Amino acid sequence: MSYETQVNEPIKVWAFFDNGIFPLAISWRRRLIKLEKVIFSSSKQVGQLKLVSLVCASEGANFELEYNSNNYSWKLKKVLPA
């Protein structure tokens, strides 16, 4: 059994910013996936660029998203089993 699947694709994310980042839904491969909660978040610095990593739970799977605060872009890094 695989415990994660590397994806690393740019995606669209609907998120709520309020003293933290709370992704609400993602659009990935023409599917709209509703996210239920943030399981874990961490951030890392590459030079002055800050990347925020968020693991979000949905009904069928968990998604690791990466937010680039420099250009406001999102990436789907991994899909994790629920």
Place this chain on the structure above:
Amino acid sequence: MNDQRVILHVDLNSFFATAEQQANPALRNKCVGIIKAVSRSCLIATSIEAKKLGIKTGMAVAEAKKLSPGIILVPADFEKYEDITYRFIKICKTYSPMCEVFSLDECFIDVTETEKFFGGAVNIALAIKDRLRNEIGDYMSCSVGISENKLLAKLASSKIKADGLFVIDRAIALDILNDTNLMDVCGLGWGLYNHLMAQGLSSFAKIRAKSPEFLRREFGPFWSMHLYNISRGIDNSPVFSYFEIADAKSVSRTYTTHRNLYRKDEIKRLIRNLCEEASAKARRMGMAGRYIGFGLRGGPARHRYAQAFAGGGDSFYGHRTLKTYICDGKTLFDICCNIIKDWFGEYVRFCGVTLGMLTKTNYLPTPLFPADRRRQELTSTIDLINQRFGDYTIFPCQLLGMEIIRPEVTGYFGDKKYQLEYKQD
């Protein structure tokens, strides 16, 4: 505990593995082993579930698979652990400024003066546990030990794993010590343990029964005092606040390769990489050094200055002390190349570079010659670019084509000053 200090020792349980289980719920309640990178053969951390099966940190993967064939191996993500550590320290230091970062997953907090603001030490311990779950993740847990000094607080936190809370006060300290294995106490290593066993001193009660004169005769002035104190639960060492960490005396970078390196150019590239790492760290701290230590482990070596590293093996260590201070990678590399001339080994498995006898670069004179000044300016410019765009945006062409070894945090947080003051700028 009115006339005594009140010290908390907070220890994150199976830190690396729990962090991975927090980030990936599919790993929870499973036997997980953390390895440095894919294809590495040594476990650097294990989950609580794996520990229950007898799988320990440092065990070979093959050995762990015999105990649990289904063990899940996860490559370490040090950036994730580092981020959790900073958040963990942030939580701990809200309860007292006297918060000592002991390692990546351990803190001592002296709450003698502040416990009254939070309703007592036990309430602080419970609040830390709650905040850890709310602010970092619901799977994160910690063991907290409360006592009058660091020795007993650390012992207390180890008494109940995982997610424990244990208080050792003066009345029960000796009973607890009597039931404690000698090696479970911080500050007692294998050498001293073997010496104690040879003397028939297998428990703290037996050590306590011996006179100071006997201990002094058998263990010398330093260790006799140490043994006298720990066998009675005495430890007067202060909790060093996170903002009182002394300046580093040396910076170093070590690396164990995942295969033997036979080719000279490969070995030199590894050395250059480590020199760049150590020197960049020194420059970031505003330091320069004039002692260069260089170590290799591999084999079979036929060298002049063999010095055994801990763990044995064919090891080599050489050093140079210069008259001038240096802080650039190229000069450091040239000196290491000079040292390596004394090594005649066949292959390399481990390499370490140290820049010691550090002083502040502000205290050093400006280079006299234009060529030196240009070199210094070039190094500063490269540093600025790398700080802006990330490590190794610009790097020596010697490192082209190899997988560059990048800065990473160590489990012991040995470079606390750098990690807590300079990296957090």
